[in-house]
Amino acid sequence: MRLLVTGGAGFIGANFVRQTLQTRPDARITVLDKLTYAGNRASLEGLDVDLVVGDVADAALVDKLVSGADTVVHFAAESHNDNSLHDPSPFIQTNLVGTFALLEAVRKHGVRLHHVSTDEVYGDLELDDPAKFTEQTPYNPSSPYSATKAGSDLLVRAWARSFGVRATLSNCSNNYGPYQHIEKFIPRQITNLLTGRRPALYGAGLNVRDWIHVDDHNTGVWAVLDAGELGRTYLIGADGELDNLTVMRMILEQMGHGPDEFDHVTDRAGHDLRYAIDAAPLRAELGWAPDYGDFAAGLAATIDWYRDNTAWWAADKERVEARYAEQGQA
Ligand code: NAD
Ligand code: DAU
Numbered sequence: 001m002r003l004l005v006t007g008g009a010g011f012i013g014a015n016f017v018r019q020t021l022q023t024r025p026d027a028r029i030t031v032l033d034k035l036t037y038a039g040n041r042a043s044l045e046g047l048d049v050d051l052v053v054g055d056v057a058d059a060a061l062v063d064k065l066v067s068g069a070d071t072v073v074h075f076a077a078e079s080h081n082d083n084s085l086h087d088p089s090p091f092i093q094t095n096l097v098g099t100f101a102l103l104e105a106v107r108k109h110g111v112r113l114h115h116v117s118t119d120e121v122y123g124d125l126e127l128d129d130p131a132k133f134t135e136q137t138p139y140n141p142s143s144p145y146s147a148t149k150a151g152s153d154l155l156v157r158a159w160a161r162s163f164g165v166r167a168t169l170s171n172c173s174n175n176y177g178p179y180q181h182i183e184k185f186i187p188r189q190i191t192n193l194l195t196g197r198r199p200a201l202y203g204a205g206l207n208v209r210d211w212i213h214v215d216d217h218n219t220g221v222w223a224v225l226d227a228g229e230l231g232r233t234y235l236i237g238a239d240g241e242l243d244n245l246t247v248m249r250m251i252l253e254q255m256g257h258g259p260d261e262f263d264h265v266t267d268r269a270g271h272d273l274r275y276a277i278d279a280a281p282l283r284a285e286l287g288w289a290p291d292y293g294d295f296a297a298g299l300a301a302t303i304d305w306y307r308d309n310t311a312w313w314a315a316d317k318e319r320v321e322a323r324y325a326e327q328g329q330a
Pocket of ligand 2: 079080081082118119120172183184185186201202208209244
């Protein structure tokens with residue numbers, strides 16, 4: 001199988017490449033990645049992959065790479081909500097124009113596409129709402145990031161229906177694990193503590209996220225690639241709802257700090273309250289189940305990974321925190 005993985009030097013993409021090389025020895029992988037601030041060549045170090053440094057919105061390059069692939073797995077995106085609130089333009093370019101370029105190429109060459117997306121396209125839920133997001137939940141994105149992801153999903157659905165592009169989609173909840181950029185909630189707090197900074201909680205920290213280990217997300221992507229129905233959307237989630245204050249206190253406790261050794265900082269504008277995924281169709285129809293049942297154990301392993309891999313993240317820490325300080329979020 002000749003796989004083209006866009007965004008394969010990012011958090012989830014790099015973990016996908018690692019998992020695939022271990023579980024699918026026949027896979028030959030080409031990664032297309034622009035190596036933005038979020039992409040890291042070191043995440044693919046020692047792996048048998050071809051890394052092409054380029055832009056998913058570069059139609060000529062994408063056409064050439066897609067023509068040599070059987071399957072494309074599309075992770076490349078601008079992925080951070082906070083950044084999208086300060087400069088939406090790269091989100092429009094990569095998430096929308098980039099997905100369009102890819103769709104035109106897979107359409108021309110008849111190549112199978114899996115589009116990786118987010119539960120944020122559905123907006124948010126009330127804290128006391130028993131409902132979870134399903135494939136039928138109407139799209140209602142809140143931020144420029146989630147709006148561009150929603151737009152990219154709709155492009156994929158339209159290309160599947162109108163042009164017969166062989167595409168599937170998945171919308172997953174919040175991932176955690178190794179190789180996640182330190183701008184994101186969990187690695188930011190871990191690396192703050194490792195560098196003597198105080199962790200930063202937005203607002204009161206009551207917002208709920210539905211955590212899933214990145215390896216479980218990627219086994220879900222493979223379940224859809226192997227047996228998913230073309231044109232269909234699958235939700236991926238592992239029943240991991242926790243509020244941010246709880247996660248913050250778990251990190252503090254696991255790293256030997258007191259429960260109040262953090263700061264409340266300016267809340268995110270338009271901050272989604274709660275995400276929750278109903279992954280019943282993925283479980284029942286495709287036989288998928290998560291391997292990481294215990295969030296506390298997964299979190300402890302993630303903390304160990306950041307402690308053991310300082311060289312992977314330390315060079316970017318000052319810049320990330322200076323940016324948060326400018327935004328009043330440090
Ligand atoms: P990330 O920011 O860690 O990685 C994104 C990667 O895409 C980086 O390597 C970056 O260099 C690359 N990239 C950015 N713009 C590009 C361009 N124009 N051309 C080529 N490459 C480009 O993101 P992530 O957390 O790994 O997310 C991957 C995908 O999964 C995204 O589509 C995101 O929307 C989706 N997703 C993420 C989560 C999560 O919790 N992180 C959950 C659900 C879905
Ligand atoms: O739900 C899937 C989405 O999860 C993905 O589509 C996004 O790409 C991914 O970044 C993530 O989005 P969130 O906005 O939920 O993740 P983030 O790590 O930025 O924040 C998680 C929660 O923690 C959120 O409620 C905001 C809060 N937060 C975040 C940071 C960076 C803090 O309280 N303090 C922080 O310093």
